Amino acid sequence: MKNLLITIFTLSFLNGFGQLITKMPEIDDQTSYETDITKVEIRGGYTIVSFSYQVSQRKSNSYQFQFPFPNQNQQGSNYTISFNPKSYLNGNGKRFKYIKCTGIPELPEEKQVFPGEKYRFTVYFEKLDAGIETFNLIEGKNRPEERHQYWNFYGVHINNPLTPPPAVTKKSEEPEKEEEILVTIKGKLIDAKTNKPIAGKVLYRFDYDIQKADSVKTSATGEYSFKIKPEAYTFVASAKGYENAQESMDLSKIGKSQQFSQNIYLNPVEKVVKKPEPVKEETPKPEPKVEVAKEETKESSPVKIEENKFRLDKVFFEIGESKLLPDSYEQLDGLLKMLKEDPKMTIVVEGHTDNVGDPTQNKRLSLERAYNVREYLISKGIAGFRIQFKGYGDTKPIADNNTEEGRKMNRRVEFVIL
Incomplete structure (x- = not known):
């Protein structure tokens, strides 16, 4: 028997833009009632499933990614969530593969969650064939010995007719745009010896495409700022009279727009003072050579x-x-x-x-x-x-x-x- 709240079965059509939306779809059964499917969209080349998750105050040890700690008085949450990239949709005997997710990390990465707070995330799958109006969402097989529980939904009812209704075009309608994720990197160039800011230049390049790069000059106080897409980058800082320095940052797992601070320390170039050549004197007779054994550098393999x-x-x-x-x-x-x-x-x-x-x-x-x-x-x-x-x-x-x-x-x- 199911024990869930009665859901409102609402169908919305935006066919002028080639998409079908089902809000709060009717679901026959599911493995966790802390997770709800709030919307299913079929548009472009995807089936897009939106979720809402809230940790129960009466959570037991069998729930998804709970890590029980021996010290119950410590601060922080004992619960984390993530999504299995091996998940799929099943409709009319056909599988539709997982593509990506936003707002939640993929296994084996994990996101800490807290009781009473609501978390929203979105998962993209291959586009369902027209005419499939009931599907199962299978994240994984639940086993008693596992420390986590997968979210599986059986009998998700959506509106996806074999022949879509005629398009209705309205001037005021525009297709929904996905929020663009941007990461802001701010910081200063700092003299490594004096800890004072210095003016210079910071260049960044994509680690996966070294040909793509951009740079920015710092302010007089050594401050710089980038607004970039979440990828893996290498930052190279330079200033007159200083050795170049570089920092690497992997931002590819960032799921929402964020801001980071990254100060870069530069070492001053040491000036070489030429010493006057010594006055040539009569070369003394060489003393007999005594070989001294060099101390070998100790190494220990990982x-x-x-x-x-x-x-x-x-x-x-x-x-x-x-x-x-x-x-x-x-x-x-x-x-x-x-x-x-x-x-x-x-x-x-x-x-x-x-x-x-x-x-x-x-x-x-x-x-x-x-x-x-x-x-x-x-x-x-x-x-x-x-x-x-x-x-x-x-x-x-x-x-x-x-x-x-x-x-x-x-x-x-x-x-x-x-």
Whole structure:
């Protein structure tokens, strides 16, 4: 038996623009009543399904992506959501593939949600054939042993006739436009020694298309600002009398317009003072050569855990801090050697923490640790666009956080060869 509110079955037609809209469609059955389909649109080459999600105050452990924590007094939410890119629509015995989603991350990425708040997101599928007026939306197969529950909807009723009604053209009607997502990057160019702002220029280029680039001059106070689409970029900053510096940012997963601050620090070019040539004196007889053994640079190779994934198990930080400890350099030099031996190799450095403390602070700490690993490699001559960095906080444990040994294993840095 279903236990859901009576839905209003509303049909709207905007056929002048080749689209059909069904608001609040009637649904025969569904696996979660915290998630509602608010609208189904058939337009262009897509079937577009709009959702509304709200965490229940009486949520149990079987709901989608709930992570129970042992410390129930900690602040923050225990619940996250995401959408399975392997989902599909099924109508008249035919499958229609998933295309993309907005407002919600794809698995394995996750979005933290809070009880009482409402979240809206949209999922795009292949366009349903005309005449299919009932379909199933299958996100995945639910199993008792899984820690999450997929959202499946059975018998979604929409208006999609085999022969659409004649188009009605109104001058005032315009097709709905999707909101364009733009990311604003603001910051300053700063002298790395004096911490004072400096005037210069900032150029950005697309990591996936180096031919596409643009630049902007800073103000007299060193401030710059870009408004760009969410992609992966490398920023190159330059100023007279300073060495160039670069920063890489992967913004491709951004789902809504946001603003970020990114200061770029430039090192002054050291002036070379020519010393006067010494007065030539009589060359003394050479002393017998004594060979001194050179101290070899210590290297420790990263630990391979998957085909293209490695763990830096000898990279160390103070607890709660992001600064690299000197004992880390030995293994980082092993990674440095890999990057120098293969100039085409690009990687993403991933930071992880245990679950002690605030989850938001843990994610920030893991991001800063991954960033500092990247900065060390750049200081040794590796181009910044070859190294991305991410921080996952405590969301991807590999051991039990209830033991000290498990928490120690979860505090780690890994990298993936892209």
